[in-house]
Amino acid sequence: MSAPTVADTLRRARRGARWEVAGWVVLALVGLGAPYVLTLYQLQLAQQAAIMGILALSIGWLLRQTGQLSFGHAAFYGIAGYGTAYVAEHASLPIGLTLLAGIGCGVVAALVVGLVTIRVPGIAFAMLTLAIGMLVWVAGGQLHSITRGADGLNVSLEGSLLGKDVVMYGNPVDAWPLVWGLLMASVAALWALSRTTWGRRLASIRDNEERVRFSGYATYWPRVVAFTVSGLVASLAGTVNLVTTSFISLETLYWSTGGLALIVAVIGGVRSVLGPPVGAALFIVLQNYLSGSGAHYQAVLGVVLIIVVLVAPGGLAEIAARARTAAVVRVRHRATEPAPPAPARDPLDAGAAPSTDTAGARRAAAR
Amino acid sequence: MLQLDDLSFAYGSVKAVNQVTLEVAEGSIHGLIGPNGAGKSTCIDLVSGRRRPTSGTVRYRGRHITDLSASRRRHLGIARSFQRISVYPTLTVADQLDLAARLVGEQDVDAIVAALDLGQCLSVTPAEIGYGEQRRVDIALALVGAPDLVLLDEPAAGLSREESIALADHLAALVRDRGMTVVLVEHHLEVVYRVCDRLTVLDHGAVIADGVPQEVRRDPQVVAAYLGRSAA
Amino acid sequence: MSVQVLNGLAFGVLLLVLSSGLALIFGLRGVVNFAHGAVYMLAAYVAMSLSGRTSFWVALVVVPVVLAVAGLLVDRFGLRYLVGRSPLDMVLLTFGLTFVIADVVQSVWGTQAYTIDPPSVLAGSTDLGFATYPTYRLFVIAVGLLACAGLMTWLKFSRTGLFVRASSDDRVTAGAMGVDVDRVSATVVALGFGLAGLAGVLAGPYLTLSPAMGTQILIITFIVVVVGGLGSIGGPMVAALLIGLANSITAVHAPTLSAYVPYLLMLVVLLLRPQGIAGRRTAL
Numbered sequence: 029m030s031a032p033t034v035a036d037t038l039r040r041a042r043r044g045a046r047w048e049v050a051g052w053v054v055l056a057l058v059g060l061g062a063p064y065v066l067t068l069y070q071l072q073l074a075q076q077a078a079i080m081g082i083l084a085l086s087i088g089w090l091l092r093q094t095g096q097l098s099f100g101h102a103a104f105y106g107i108a109g110y111g112t113a114y115v116a117e118h119a120s121l122p123i124g125l126t127l128l129a130g131i132g133c134g135v136v137a138a139l140v141v142g143l144v145t146i147r148v149p150g151i152a153f154a155m156l157t158l159a160i161g162m163l164v165w166v167a168g169g170q171l172h173s174i175t176r177g178a179d180g181l182n183v184s185l186e187g188s189l190l191g192k193d194v195v196m197y198g199n200p201v202d203a204w205p206l207v208w209g210l211l212m213a214s215v216a217a218l219w220a221l222s223r224t225t226w227g228r229r230l231a232s233i234r235d236n237e238e239r240v241r242f243s244g245y246a247t248y249w250p251r252v253v254a255f256t257v258s259g260l261v262a263s264l265a266g267t268v269n270l271v272t273t274s275f276i277s278l279e280t281l282y283w284s285t286g287g288l289a290l291i292v293a294v295i296g297g298v299r300s301v302l303g304p305p306v307g308a309a310l311f312i313v314l315q316n317y318l319s320g321s322g323a324h325y326q327a328v329l330g331v332v333l334i335i336v337v338l339v340a341p342g343g344l345a346e347i348a349a350r351a352r353t354a355a356v357v358r359v360r361h362r363a364t365e366p367a368p369p370a371p372a373r374d375p376l377d378a379g380a381a382p383s384t385d386t387a388g389a390r391r392a393a394a395r
Numbered sequence: 396m397l398q399l400d401d402l403s404f405a406y407g408s409v410k411a412v413n414q415v416t417l418e419v420a421e422g423s424i425h426g427l428i429g430p431n432g433a434g435k436s437t438c439i440d441l442v443s444g445r446r447r448p449t450s451g452t453v454r455y456r457g458r459h460i461t462d463l464s465a466s467r468r469r470h471l472g473i474a475r476s477f478q479r480i481s482v483y484p485t486l487t488v489a490d491q492l493d494l495a496a497r498l499v500g501e502q503d504v505d506a507i508v509a510a511l512d513l514g515q516c517l518s519v520t521p522a523e524i525g526y527g528e529q530r531r532v533d534i535a536l537a538l539v540g541a542p543d544l545v546l547l548d549e550p551a552a553g554l555s556r557e558e559s560i561a562l563a564d565h566l567a568a569l570v571r572d573r574g575m576t577v578v579l580v581e582h583h584l585e586v587v588y589r590v591c592d593r594l595t596v597l598d599h600g601a602v603i604a605d606g607v608p609q610e611v612r613r614d615p616q617v618v619a620a621y622l623g624r625s626a627a
Numbered sequence: 628m629s630v631q632v633l634n635g636l637a638f639g640v641l642l643l644v645l646s647s648g649l650a651l652i653f654g655l656r657g658v659v660n661f662a663h664g665a666v667y668m669l670a671a672y673v674a675m676s677l678s679g680r681t682s683f684w685v686a687l688v689v690v691p692v693v694l695a696v697a698g699l700l701v702d703r704f705g706l707r708y709l710v711g712r713s714p715l716d717m718v719l720l721t722f723g724l725t726f727v728i729a730d731v732v733q734s735v736w737g738t739q740a741y742t743i744d745p746p747s748v749l750a751g752s753t754d755l756g757f758a759t760y761p762t763y764r765l766f767v768i769a770v771g772l773l774a775c776a777g778l779m780t781w782l783k784f785s786r787t788g789l790f791v792r793a794s795s796d797d798r799v800t801a802g803a804m805g806v807d808v809d810r811v812s813a814t815v816v817a818l819g820f821g822l823a824g825l826a827g828v829l830a831g832p833y834l835t836l837s838p839a840m841g842t843q844i845l846i847i848t849f850i851v852v853v854v855g856g857l858g859s860i861g862g863p864m865v866a867a868l869l870i871g872l873a874n875s876i877t878a879v880h881a882p883t884l885s886a887y888v889p890y891l892l893m894l895v896v897l898l899l900r901p902q903g904i905a906g907r908r909t910a911l
Contacts, residue, residue: 031505034489034496034505034508035493037518038493041518091715097715097718144894151653151857152853154659158849159846162843167887170886225497228490232491232494235483235484236484239477239536241466242444242465242469242475243469243494243499244466244469245498246466287722326727326730331723333719333722333723334720334723
């Protein structure tokens with residue numbers, strides 16, 4: 029046997045991806061059937077969860093890939109929403125262009141914020157994004173003629189989007205394929221992006237920015253682009269939210285919109301791209317259940333976050349990965365197959381890219 | 396190949412590097428030695444672009460590089476290792492070498508893996524390997540792409556005497572083999588005398604001696620700098 | 628004009644008390660306490676209820692002490708477990724705390740805004756010769772400055788204070804020198820929470836109580852700390868007074884702009900001097 033090469037090692041580590049892609053295609057297809065199973069009210073909740081999931085995904089991916097904690101994503105979410113509303117009202121563009129223009133507003137905002145903040149390290153970055161988010165909120169309050177402040181803005185979109193009158197998307201049954209499709213597309217796109225050389229390069233910048241520069245890579249623009257990509261996904265959520273509700277108010281811009289999404293992302297686990305949407309779904313269920321019994325979902329959520337941070341920093345994704353590994357070990361044990369030497373798992377890839385040991389174990393389990 | 400002219404750097408009022416002028420010849424292993432706090436690592440920082448000098452210039456192959464960014468300098472062929480090991484904590488060794496190799500167009504990263512004996516730890520992260528191996532990963536990151544000038548900042552720090560000598564011999568063979576030029580900051584004088592073609596001695600940020608190892612070794616000023624410090 | 632300066636001073640002193648607490652905790656635990664504003668808000672509400680039943684003076688003493696104890700618990704059962712993990716984990720922990728406190732405040736006191744009267748001794752105005760100024764605000768200025776002077780003295784001369792400065796400079800070395808970093812950290816987190824509590828009590832009769840007050844002040848305190856320099860204690864003190872003054876002066880001369888002034892100041896400082904007025908350039 030010849031010595032292991034770098035290329036071989038990388039190829040082996042990537043083999044697990046096939047299973048993951050297959051799993052997602054199944055999940056995406058199964059998800060499309062939701063309207064046939066859920067009641068209208070449940071579907072409504074599922075739609076909320078999916079939109080929040082997209083926002084949480086944008087924040088969670090940024091945290092995972094670049095190590096940056098953004099408290100200001102509500103700004104991009106809100107700016108995209110208001111931008112769409114503004115364009116719809118003041119320009120008579122086809123609906124597709126209107127939506128793109130709205131998303132574009134959010135992306136431009138993210139680009140500008142990224143240009144200014146990206147060099148600021150660690151915690152100061154988190155503080156800065158919170159401050160900028162609040163600045164946008166303050167500005168939104170002062171631009172009352174555009175935003176209508178806390179009263180909110182009722183938006184009437186017109187035109188035909190993907191073969192349906194855009195008004196139809198106010199009905200969850202009609203909107204579901206769009207919302208679910210966008211969620212799964214975002215998940216898949218960000219997952220794929222993480223696995224490209226550029227995505228891995230981002231992870232290396234997160235790990236050790238200085239070393240990357242000394243390896244011959246300027247780190248400023250890649251991080252700005254990553255922040256903008258994250259802002260794009262957040263903007264997508266903002267515009268979809270507007271399309272499905274035809275309403276937007278100042279609360280959308282408030283820091284807690286982004287803060288909540290961040291919390292559910294962390295609870296779900298940012299190490300997996302599926303973690304944030306799962307966290308969002310859990311939140312919506314919890315909120316719905318608790319508000320029915322008159323209890324306090326904010327406090328519960330805060331406590332859950334504290335517990336997750338203290339006990340399982342990888343969130344639900346990590347718990348699931350641990351459970352899977354434990355189950356696999358048990359199966360493998362029963363099969364009395366000689367255990368292959370298990371290389372330790374890459375801690376940051378626990379959920380997103382099952383490393384060689386879980387993938388190998390799964391093959392063992394399949395026999 | 397590398398010229399420092401009147402190079403100075405101050406941390407506040409402390410002059411860490413004080414009007415250093417020196418020249419590194421192509422293909423040589425040039426040792427930079429001196430007591431703790433003599434300004435050796437700061438010199439490496441100035442050449443590699445981690446810090447900007449307060450005054451003076453750095454020239455590389457006749458070109459002024461004083462104000463170039465670190466990543467530009469890497470592409471010109473100046474690479475460095477770090478005194479405090481600087482690797483990527485959550486990436487596998489294969490991943491980090493692969494990413495580094497792609498940046499500088501290294502075709503045969505496996506040759507470096509073999510030369511530094513890292514084949515056994517390719518699939519794991521630095522947290523799971525020993526200190527000596529982490530050091531070698533750090534050095535490997537500097538060596539990919541066969542840079543013309545390698546700045547090694549205490550590559551043997553934290554290693555035992557035997558390990559240091561073994562690593563130094565190994566590195567010397569490797570860089571000579573590939574025709575690289577090396578600036579070596581090192582504490583173990585034994586290692587330095589063993590592999591270096593030329594030495595520059597710094598004390599309090601200034602050059603106090605410069606020459607071939609045999610001369611420098613007997614220089615009374617150098618002896619005083621080392622003995623004076625260790626006696627204190 | 629002198630009234631505006633005094634207004635700026637009063638607000639600045641409030642920020643001073645808050646930002647010193649934040650800076651202290653940051654220095655020791657390397658964590659920016661995102662619950663700082665929530666603690667301040669909680670203090671204001673509790674003080675309101677307590678003043679109603681007993682007196683303002685009882686609240687002024689009791690509330691900061693109770694919150695200091697709460698800070699002790701947060702450090703002991705929360706932050707201590709996260710030492711060695713990413714500082715962002717600590718941020719998330721305090722962020723979770725924010726949500727819990729916000730929920731408590733909203734369910735006990737509702738979402739409406741309150742304004743409360745200062746205690747009768749401090750009601751009305753005082754003639755300062757050059758201007759007549761509300762007595763309670765003078766009181767805020769005096770207590771705030773006293774608290775900060777006390778803090779500085781403590782840091783400078785006490786044994787623990789020395790430890791605090793030592794561990795802020797270099798946690799590892801301080802630990803190696805025999806400083807019980809855990810104990811010092813607990814003290815400092817307690818002190819930070821206590822100071823936030825004091826600021827909350829002081830703010831009650833001065834500003835308006837509402838569920839948004841915590842975040843609003845938190846943001847401005849962040850700006851103060853970033854402008855002053857993370858990791859420094861003196862820098863934020865200067866920045867606090869500066870921003871307080873800028874705030875009150877623009878409030879009169881350019882009311883529409885005044886909401887933006889702290890943000891603009893922060894942007895300018897970050898672009899020109901990313902480490903802040905007195906900060907050390909460290910990777911956080």
